[in-house]
Amino acid sequence: MVYIREAHPTDGWQIGSNVRDRVLFKQPKSVAERTAVAQTMCTKLKIDLPCLLDGLDNKVGKAYSGWPDRLYFVGVDGKIIYKGGPGPRGFRPADLSASIEKYLPTIKATGKKSKHAVRGLAVWTGDGACVPAFVAFGCRNGLKIP
Amino acid sequence: MVTGRKGSLLVAAMLVVLTIASLAEAQGKRKPRRKGGRDPDLLKVGDVAPDFKLKTLDGKETVSLSSFKGKRPVALVFGSYT
Numbered sequence: 084m085v086y087i088r089e090a091h092p093t094d095g096w097q098i099g100s101n102v103r104d105r106v107l108f109k110q111p112k113s114v115a116e117r118t119a120v121a122q123t124m125c126t127k128l129k130i131d132l133p134c135l136l137d138g139l140d141n142k143v144g145k146a147y148s149g150w151p152d153r154l155y156f157v158g159v160d161g162k163i164i165y166k167g168g169p170g171p172r173g174f175r176p177a178d179l180s181a182s183i184e185k186y187l188p189t190i191k192a193t194g195k196k197s198k199h200a201v202r203g204l205a206v207w208t209g210d211g212a213c214v215p216a217f218v219a220f221g222c223r224n225g226l227k228i229p
Numbered sequence: 230m231v232t233g234r235k236g237s238l239l240v241a242a243m244l245v246v247l248t249i250a251s252l253a254e255a256q257g258k259r260k261p262r263r264k265g266g267r268d269p270d271l272l273k274v275g276d277v278a279p280d281f282k283l284k285t286l287d288g289k290e291t292v293s294l295s296s297f298k299g300k301r302p303v304a305l306v307f308g309s310y311t
Contacts, residue, residue, distance in 0.1 A: 084306045085283065091311040096266075101311050108311055121286055124310035135283040135292055145268045146279040149307025157278040157305065161298040166274055169267060170308070179304060186302065 084130065086121040087137045087144035090151035090170075114139065154179045158186065278305075 091098045092110040101107060111117035117136060125134055137143045144150050152170035156179055157163055165182035167173050272279070282293040297303050 084308060086286075087307050087309055089309045089311045097311075106311050118286055118288070120310055125286070127310075133292075134286050136286060137283060141268075143279075143281045143283060144307060146281070147272060147305070147307060148268045148270045150267055150309075152306070152308035154307075155278065155305040157294070157297075157303045159297075159299060159302050161277050161295070163272060163274050163276050163278050164302070166272060169270075174308075183302070183304065 084132060084134045085137055085143060085147075085149065086117070086124070086134055087149050088141050089120065112139075156182050156186065278303075 093107050094109045108120050152174050154167035156165035280295045
């Protein structure tokens with residue numbers, strides 16, 4: 084996962100559901116603040132997958148128009164295979180999953196299903212190929228498919 | 230008095246001027262982009278995914294997208310807590 088600038092901080096476009104759920108954070112102004120919010124997010128949402136931190140310049144988020152949230156699938160050749168719409172409406176893990184499922188047989192004949200408990204995203208991984216879900220760095224942190 | 234073809238041309242010219250003026254006015258009145266809103270949508274399927282180098286949360290490691298090229302596909306999820 085690439086943690087990008089907050090979508091609905093208390094000092095920005097705050098929304099009622101976050102007030103109700105007590106998800107109240109200011110827009111991080113430093114790397115330390117951004118790291119702290121990202122870590123809290125991973126803990127509270129039980130995200131046990133690798134998480135990367137976009138810089139304070141939001142360069143990567145901008146390049147991918149990732150705000151407020153968005154899904155991509157990038158092929159082995161480095162080209163975009165799937166690009167979801169902007170969240171929340173365009174954030175469709177099932178579409179990403181279908182894209183991965185469709186793509187993997189083109190690089191591997193067999194595959195095993197690996198389910199990750201983040202927003203219901205299920206990722207098909209090629210046998211031994213490992214799809215780094217949520218931006219990964221290799222087959223680590225429980226992502227390795229036997 | 231202007232009549233016939235000349236008159237039609239004059240009306241058409243006036244309509245063009247009015248349309249341009251309306252568009253210019255609308256442009257001026259357009260609401261300013263919400264601060265911190267969406268960024269321009271630049272990428273499309275088939276494009277080369279822009280490379281990046283980002284640090285992990287513990288700051289101990291830097292990961293680049295290009296390091297996966299030729300090796301394995303990558304699923305990218307962009308998001309925040311709020």
